[in-house]
Amino acid sequence: MADEPNRAAFVELQSRMIETTGKIKQLQTQMRSKESEKKRAYLTLEELIQLPDDTNTYKAIGLFWSRDHLW
Template sequence: MADEAIRTGFVEIQGRMIETTAKLKQVQNQMRNKEGDKKRAYLTLEELRQLSNDTNTYKSIEPKSVLMDEQEKRLKDSEAAIASLQTSKEYLEKQLTEVENNLRELLQQDPSLARQIMSMSV
């Protein structure tokens, strides 16, 4: 009965580890996307700052000020999203560490389970 409980625990921990790792990768991808958005907004703003204030821009022939406001909003939104995603990333990394520790403890409790897992991996 104890063997079955340990195996069930292992399967549960393994599932949590897979789920947490997938979530972490998703957050990291979202952060990369937001970093790209932030960089594009920053570079667009830098180019717009070089133009005179009465210059109409390409995007629907809008005044420079309208386009600059849009880019500044995108920049701030990207920064806020990145900060939020960073918090999520840190939380998921802590969860992953906890799951890894749980798995390590479980394998130390039952060396035969560790041997079985190693034989399946090879």
């Protein structure tokens, strides 16, 4: 009988650990995705910087694309 409170506490801690581990894995996946997005944006910027100022490019506006000059 004395072990029952300890067992309940252990089960609760184990449950919280599993939940926290899942959240950590989800955050790690999001971080990898953002790092990839950052790298892609940087490479795109590097390419755009090399273009002359009067070069027509496409600029993202929300979900739509608009033809515009690079600023």
